[in-house]
Amino acid sequence: MNTKLILVEGIPGSGKTSTAEYISSYLNRKNIANELFKEGNLDHPADYESTACLSKDEFREIQSQLRIDKRLFSNYTTNKEDYYLIEYGKLYHDNKINISDQILNQLAESDVYNLPPAEHSRLVKDKWSSFAKAAATQEQVNIFECCFLQNPLTTMMAYHNTSKDYIIKHVKDLEQIISELNPLLILLEAKNIEEQFDRVKKERSEEWLNFVIDYVTNQSYGQENNLDGYSGLIEFYQNLAELELNIFSKLKMRKILIKDPHSNWEQNYQKINSFLKKAAKVNK
Structure with missing residues (x-):
């Protein structure tokens, strides 16, 4: 397989974890060595978790x-x-x-994610650089969820309220760092963000929902834009999803956009299968 990194991205509840797990199982069936790193993994090779x-x-x-x-x-x-x-x-x-x-x-x-934007960006790029150097020597595919788009965008928007240009440059720098790994990017795009969160809040704990609402409405971005409560959360992620699509369009790596992923998972997995076969030359 001619890639060593597959990135799965999308806002909360879009199906990143299920998609990443599916890709890992798919590669296992093809006898392709791989390792899946989910969000929150304390041993993540490219992201800082509770550091x-x-x-x-x-x-x-x-x-x-x-x-x-x-x-x-x-x-x-x-x-x-x-x-x-x-x-x-x-x-x-x-x-x-x-x-x-x-x-x-x-x-x-x-925490690294609480550092001023320039320091945070520098440390994140350093870790991605170390990962890319190590991964280039490994005979396996790494599968990441969240850490390429979702986490940086959420932190830089909500916590630091940095400019869109700054965020775009940060992600483009990361793309350059991992370019030798021939990465693949799968972005899951919600059809309706409010409907997606209405479903997510039934599936996840009230504690999780309250934490996310607090994070995206009571930090710099939320305060400047007068975001409040559940409606503020929806507005934040609508803006984040728009920026995510903007960045996606600018990236040069091989990529696929899965629209309205929850509408038909079987069909979407077939799209991902075809993408992997074509982009990474996985044997049928």
Whole structure:
């Protein structure tokens, strides 16, 4: 197979996870080695999940508060030239480490996704570069959901309220970084975003819905555009989906747009099959 990366994108509830799982199963049937990295994977090779970025002084301050073996803490710490990356999600899930909620909250406040746009973009590009270099030597296809379009657009729009031009440039830079992997992009486009979220809120927890509403309406973008509640969430994702399609049209990688994916999954999977066979030269 002449690709080492398949990207599955779309707004929440569009069917990214099901589609990514289907692609992995499809490649397994073709005896093509692959690995699926879902959203939230703490070992994601190209995305930061629950990872803090601290200056040297901030790191020393956190260390001074520790009441655990610092060697255990160091297992989840990467020392760069002028900063430290702390995988606090893994710290939280390590049963051998009893780390205080106070420190975890401090680390969460310094999450990579909370950094100023330029710093965040730089770190993200660095990680994608490291991934691309490693993936080029591997004999497998990596399947990612969310992290190429959905996560960057949501963070840069909702949290930072950066310009569309800035976001487009960020994604175009990522495209250049992964170009040698001959990536494929599958974008799932909702026919009606409000209907999609009406369905999603019945399938997911109230806690999830409230978190998303809070994130997209009470940050910089939501405040500037007077977004509020469920209607504000719908308006945000309508704008995000429009930008997503704009970026999709500008990308040079091989790609396919699946419109109204929930209308007929069997038919859409056949479209994806044909796309993979043609674009990645998968044998029938």
